[in-house]
Amino acid sequence: MAKNLIIGQSGGPTAVINSSLAGVIDHVLASDKIDKVYGMINGVEGLLEDNVVNLSSMFEHMPHEVNRLKHSPAMFLGSCRYKLSGSDSEFEKIFEIFKKYDIGYVIYTGGNDSMDTVKKLSDYASKNAIDIKVVGIPKTVDNDLQGIDHSPGFGSAAKYIATCVRNVAYDTSIYSIKSVHIIEAMGRNAGWLTAASVLARQDNMPAPHLVYMPEVPFSVEQFLSDVKAKLEEYNSVIVVVSEGIRDADGNYIAEGGCSQDGFGHAQLSGVGAYLKTVIEDEIGCKVRALEPSVLQRSAGHIASLCDVNEAFNLGTVAVKAAEEGKTGVFATLSRISDKPYCVKYSTERVEVVANAEKVVPRSWINAEGNDVTDEMVRYLKPLIRGVAQTPYRAGLPDYIDIRHLDIKKQRYTNED
């Protein structure tokens, strides 16, 4: 008799994690090999408390809602930051719950830590001769995972940052006074998102004018000199910096920004806010610091269609791998060509991705450390392509949340 599948989501949100979930649900609903699809609420942490939902019964009578799920950001099933202790009692508890739901297949979506969870569960099953296949689906906006050409979630965050830069470039272009805008992109150790901001450049509108990534030691003096040079050429200069830029000794630039306000409250300002004060003091022109923060990882309304589709496909690839008996692997993709853009899907051992970080190669950053090379642009370009067909309702993106399914009937009344 066909076994069931259970899926969990873990780590930080992206715009397309739910697209991978939609790919899994879509495949299971049509599969002969797998009966039901269950979901862990809040990943393995919820699983340990038997917090499990039946996704088959949620979606089988409304397959169109799978499409809405495909375009909803964050995590339909909720997340956790729980690391398995590795104790026998914990494993026994988890596999008891798997037994209760007659699970034959486990899918886990997340970053490095989640791939470590995949490895532990897979190893435990093998060691104890339990017939459960465990497969991972990667995700991260930071694009710092090994073993995959680019991470699902990165393309959409990249599109968000590039769109921000373009909008700010238009906003600031209207005045003839000198100004600097500093946009702080996510990325503690890897500058991929900062690099992607260069896609905003148009003929005769070269914003961002400067980009600084954590892979190159940051010098405040060089930064000031770079900004001054650009201000001679342009009225409005736009700079993108990674949150994690560090000086030559490896100290975070932003750590200097710890301060107290008038009420004695401690404030830890970001690197953008700090560099703003540096320019105000040393150059004296108008400066704004913008920190899109979580907006860059949750922007379902501006998701990359390429990213949405690849995340969906990786969901399908993961289930198929499990059906074929693979375990301890994650679904991945490699690039066949940039132009036309073409990728090939496969699986890879999770050891490749766990405990490793992919940073930007120094050769993809220019010699001065304030721009990227053409090779980087060729790599990035296809990843933000295509406008996702986000459903809208009453003027806003009509995302789906698990809480909505309790009140389904209301959704189909004639709302205003």
Add this chain to the structure above:
Amino acid sequence: MAKNLIIGQSGGPTAVINSSLAGVIDHVLASDKIDKVYGMINGVEGLLEDNVVNLSSMFEHMPHEVNRLKHSPAMFLGSCRYKLSGSDSEFEKIFEIFKKYDIGYVIYTGGNDSMDTVKKLSDYASKNAIDIKVVGIPKTVDNDLQGIDHSPGFGSAAKYIATCVRNVAYDTSIYSIKSVHIIEAMGRNAGWLTAASVLARQDNMPAPHLVYMPEVPFSVEQFLSDVKAKLEEYNSVIVVVSEGIRDADGNYIAEGGCSQDGFGHAQLSGVGAYLKTVIEDEIGCKVRALEPSVLQRSAGHIASLCDVNEAFNLGTVAVKAAEEGKTGVFATLSRISDKPYCVKYSTERVEVVANAEKVVPRSWINAEGNDVTDEMVRYLKPLIRGVAQTPYRAGLPDYIDIRHLDIKKQRYTNED
């Protein structure tokens, strides 16, 4: 013989000022009464330096570019913050330039100050028996203009803020820990944009949980008590505050936030950053402050279709009024009904809008001062409706900038 028209743009940017310009160009290109349409570069400031472009020759051979202009944010012609001195010599200089270009019609887009410019130019022409009609087109993201149901530009900024809140609500919903997100919306004196954030609410996802507008005196004690109460009910609490909230004595809450960082640089933190420290100190949960800043006024990619179309129509209404001999007026709209949403276009004397500010009526804010009433929601709902068909290219909004028209040929080569 038919006279020419000149148009200028002034003040801060919005997503739809160029849609009004597109409406004007579209009408003039088909008009028998008006020959050419010229543009002032950087408003009256550029006009005084004879910085004028021929928009007819730019657009007459590529009317499809008028549609692209309709969906491009900020100001195609550039802006200024110049206030006419009122001196005879200045007026003489301006009207000499009008004579040089055989101008019979002047259109000026902007807020209160720009409507004052319309009045001064119109009065001067009348007093000196010069046959030039001067008509205004209103714009502001703040929605604080008198004499119009709502300002063009507001609906798109409102949609941006509501979309931000929805995205953040999904982003934060995935964890089961307690957290507060504070989103700071534009509006020094008027809380309209903050109010519009409530449109993000969905069944079972009631973010924003609290909103604070400048029209009600702000108490930090009451704020803490409100947040504590919401944290008892929800894991994740989302608060939207206007940048201009003040205490009972009229002092801006954010002014307390002036501080020095570790290097002795002065920092003026926004009200969101300040309230973040207050919650951290007094409640102690995880807090993030988000300040979308200029992103909320320049977000052409998420413009309200209702707003884009109304701005376009107001452009047409302004030119027709000028053709009919009206002067010293601005194009306006009044609401016929909320449902179905219906507006009527007309003109109004500029005196109505100059030197006045429309704030949120106290009766549209709840008694506690931390939410809006149903009347406010009815007013706001239609204004964010419809998804604008922003043109995209290579995955990003394909806006038009005046600099692009110099390099037009390149645009039609086969780009990668």
